Amino acid sequence: MVARLHDDMWTASIPTTAYGSGRTLKALHDDLVRGLALLGVTVHVTITPVSPELDRLRRAEATYDTALADAVTALTTQGSTARDTAEATRVSITRVTTLRARPPARLARTRRKRDP
Numbered sequence: 635m636v637a638r639l640h641d642d643m644w645t646a647s648i649p650t651t652a653y654g655s656g657r658t659l660k661a662l663h664d665d666l667v668r669g670l671a672l673l674g675v676t677v678h679v680t681i682t683p684v685s686p687e688l689d690r691l692r693r694a695e696a697t698y699d700t701a702l703a704d705a706v707t708a709l710t711t712q713g714s715t716a717r718d719t720a721e722a723t724r725v726s727i728t729r730v731t732t733l734r735a736r737p738p739a740r741l742a743r744t745r746r747k748r749d750p
Contacts, residue, residue, distance in 0.1 A: 637662055637681045646681060659683065706733040 637646040637659065644662040647653040652669040656662035659681055666679050702723060709719045716734065720727040 635666070635679060635681050637683045639683070639685065644683070651675075703733050703736070706730055710734055 635646050635648065637644050643655050643657060644659055645653070645655045646662055646666060648666075648670075652666060652673065652675075654662050654666035654669055656665050663679055663681055666681075670677060670679070702725065705723050706719055709722060714722070716727050716730050720730045723730065
């Protein structure tokens with residue numbers, strides 16, 4: 635569910651089902667859960683706040699995650715220990731170990747251009 639901040643009020647809606655608002659995201663969440671309960675619907679409600687700035691932040695985070703995975707892969711390939719990789723990338727050993735356990739990213743195939 636997408637939430638937007640309007641003035642000092644968070645709002646969100648489920649088309650044709652429910653609308654909620656609150657001064658905080660928690661208040662918005664609780665309002666939506668209460669509204670859905672009145673309709674006899676019991677579901678887990680996840681709210682994702684959106685704005686151009688938050689979208690930019692999420693893109694930056696995704697770029698960082700990709701760069702981190704690439705760095706861990708490169709350092710591992712070069713024989714770096716998990717501890718050294720964690721220190722070099724400034725993340726926890728647990729995160730390095732998790733990234734090392736992932737299968738390598740698949741390379742995108744591109745077609746060769748044919749000369750006429």
